[in-house]
Amino acid sequence: MAYTKDELIEMLQKLAKDLGRTPKFYEVSQRQSIVNHFGSFNNGLEAAGLPVNAIRKQYTGEELIQILREAEKELGRPPKAKEIKQYYAIRNHFGSFNKALEVAGMKPAFKRAVYRNRTVYRYTREELIEVIQKAEKELGRPPRAREISQRGAIANCFGSYKKGLEAAGVKEEEGLTEEQLIDILQTAARKLGRTPREVDIPEYQRIIKHFGSYNAGVRAAGLPVNKKSKSN
Template sequence: MPRKSVYRAVADIDRQALAEFQAGIRKRYTDEQILAELKQSAERLGRSPTMREFSADPKTTVHPQTVIEHFGSWNRAKRKAGLVPRRFATREELLALLEELGKELGRVPTARDIDEHRGKLPSKSLYWHTFGSLTNALREAGFDVPVGEERLERALEQAVRLSKRLGRLPKFADWTEARKTDDSLLTEWQIYRMFDARRGAWSTFQFLVRERLREAGVEVAPDGTIS
């Protein structure tokens, strides 16, 4: 039962007439229009918007409460718009998004890729929190992601091939340049981290590459050139 107003003018309002007036004056939005506004706001923000961010977006015309009235909850509306809620995504949703990103890129997604696709994907920290690491999430999503000794072995195999192509042991800059045309290469920073990113990490990697080349019968000069 509505509370009695202290103002006579309000108390005397014809409730049915008021309801009809309100129904006519309110702007009506279709579900499609609301979802489009959510997507556009996410694109402007570069991430999936919170209710406060959506409300503060000067280019939105829909009130967050209207979104909730249409879809039952804010997070349900964002899911309908293809925007996974930043804190409430399920494991299955997180894995499905990784799979979709991998198909779009044509390779295994990296942490940088996730950052560059914020708005479509939640933050990489949510993957780490949910799966323990991004590597675990990628492997669970079906990607071939080497870990530990397997990763180092792959890096050495890649470095041996690159060395033969260059005619010398690869420098950091060589590796960076090679990755521009070969996404299968581990990133130079992944290699650095295998050696705890300490001083001399890259030269330690080069030493292991030299040893692998020598085992294959390839001569490596002191300056790193091979013959």
């Protein structure tokens, strides 16, 4: 919805009255419209005759851009929000951290796009490598594909999940035992509420190799065999 400056000023003043104080950036649902109209959230507060929320230092846009560029030079890549201590000053001034990166001529670490009311995150190679390495550290072993929610992004970025592991310096888990393969099938069956098909199991090729066929593995797991299967 498009707002006029007067409408935005009225919204800020009403919210301030309801709160008994100056509203903070995250408390205003129209914050992006305010930034677009007034140049920054604090400018909008001033236009509404409200005291600006105190921050450690009042930075100019040029100073904030310089902070981002210095961080990029030091890191060798665009900085992430958590790596910049002036994050809130940047967000308040530009409306969002990614917007500030764009103004500074940088690409965000990952972009968010919405398709049919579904949010899709586009990760960089560095982001995906970090996801894999973090998972390995938490699990104490190489993560399996089904344990990584970004497995599709990893496969698309590197060509396959296995190549993603290699890029992250993580060795693929060596031969799974029969007990582990059976556990994988049974765990998937509990989650799905039915016998898993090959497409449901990232390790299905290992199951075929170990048991001679996918259905032989299903039987070994004590599960009913699907009527149709790629491997019998």
